[in-house]
Amino acid sequence: MSDLFKLDKSSCVKCGACVKDCAFKALKLSNEGYPEIPQEATCMKCQHCFAICPKGAIVFDGKRPQDSIETKNLELPNAIAVENWLRTRRSCRFFKDEDVNQNLIDKILKTLGNVPTGCNARSLTFTCISTREAMNGFRQDFLHAIEEHREGNKLLPRWLALPAILLRKGVEDIFFRGAPSMLIVSSDETAPGVTTPNEDVIAACTYFEMLAEANGLATCWCGFLKMITKEIPEILEKTTGLRRTTPFYAMLFGFPKVRYPRSVQRDSYANIIYRR
Ligand SMILES: Cc1cc2nc3c(=O)[nH]c(=O)nc-3n(C[C@H](O)[C@H](O)[C@H](O)COP(=O)(O)O)c2cc1C
The missing domain is CATH 3.40.109.10 (NADH Oxidase)
Incomplete structure (x- = not known):
């Protein structure tokens, strides 16, 4: 069993989301349909598989899903x-x-x-x-x-x-x-x-x-x-x-000693080129 990628098979619903999202194609589906990393050297350890799993079935490199920030209803700057x-x-x-x-x-x-x-x-x-x-x-x-x-x-x-x-x-x-x-x-x-x-x-x-x-x-x-x-x-x-x-x-x-009461105006400064 891989130390890097641990799967809780009882939670995994075999949706394949982790395999699809793996940019380096390190994750494969086993014959039983569970994700696995046959060769760890091909994994870039980005944790996308861990982050995308809808069931929190993956423990990646010792990182447990319950210790992550839940993104549902998370307050973000608009x-x-x-x-x-x-x-x-x-x-x-x-x-x-x-x-x-x-x-x-x-x-x-x-x-x-x-x-x-x-x-x-x-x-x-x-x-x-x-x-x-x-x-x-x-x-x-x-x-x-x-x-x-x-x-x-x-x-x-x-x-x-x-x-x-x-x-x-x-x-x-x-x-x-x-x-x-x-x-x-x-x-x-x-x-x-x-x-x-x-x-x-x-x-x-x-x-x-x-x-x-x-x-x-x-x-x-x-x-x-x-x-x-x-x-x-x-x-x-x-x-x-x-x-x-x-x-x-x-x-x-x-800590700043000065404050700027207004913005600068540079919206038009960069060259923007569209090719449609
Ligand atoms: C890569 C880079 C290097 C910079 N180096 C200096 C620096 O050595 N000293 C300094 O006073 N400002 C430095 N600046 C700040 C720029 O002068 C500043 O971003 C620019 O004048 C626009 O002002 P603003 O950042 O307040 O919008 C640097 C900015 C960048 C992006």
Whole structure:
């Protein structure tokens, strides 16, 4: 019997919904009409079979149906709420000088584990610099790495050198916007089955933004950290221990110090092409 896929035959009604929904065709119907996974290696562990079963007859990888969220009558944001959110969400560049509660971060990061990843590879790591103290330590390590690079007589572009000087002098934090915390989402691109590490990272950051805002936090994509790795490839290793080749992106977050009383108006900004 498979440890991955356990079926309660007394509950299974042999409807075949799980087999039909299996994107990798890992599930087959046995001669008696029950679903089974003849070769576990073909399963991408997406849990669709478990989620779709109308009778809750499947225990998948130790996950029991009674521990899932029932989707019937589940409260979800409606279209208006999601559309309003997208129009009014803002990048935050002014944060309160306040740590974010660790339990709140933990709740958000656990929920974030549900993001989609290509072929369900699930090779994401969430590295969270979660307090102001840790974030200030990170800023120091980051500046040291920049200064070491400069001492090696390597010229830095102005867009990088100037904010570094301003941060060192305590004038302005253009890189990290004074944020009390930062999430670095990375993907182990060497792990088996990983096909879309860069896209997985960006998708997770986008969902993080949504979850953070829904919980009263504000975020800002930290493009600077990404751009700097092109000039100083070792900076990620030096500051976070993550491999320099690791696909990653970073999100600054904390409680917002500013409020925007109205939306922006960008409905017409993207090029929309229909082919009918
Ligand atoms: C991939 C990406 C990288 C970004 N990097 C930075 C950054 O390093 N610093 C910053 O202040 N804003 C950054 N932003 C925020 C954009 O400047 C911002 O989304 C844009 O100006 C529109 O403003 P809004 O997000 O409030 O709608 C980034 C946004 C994205 C999507």
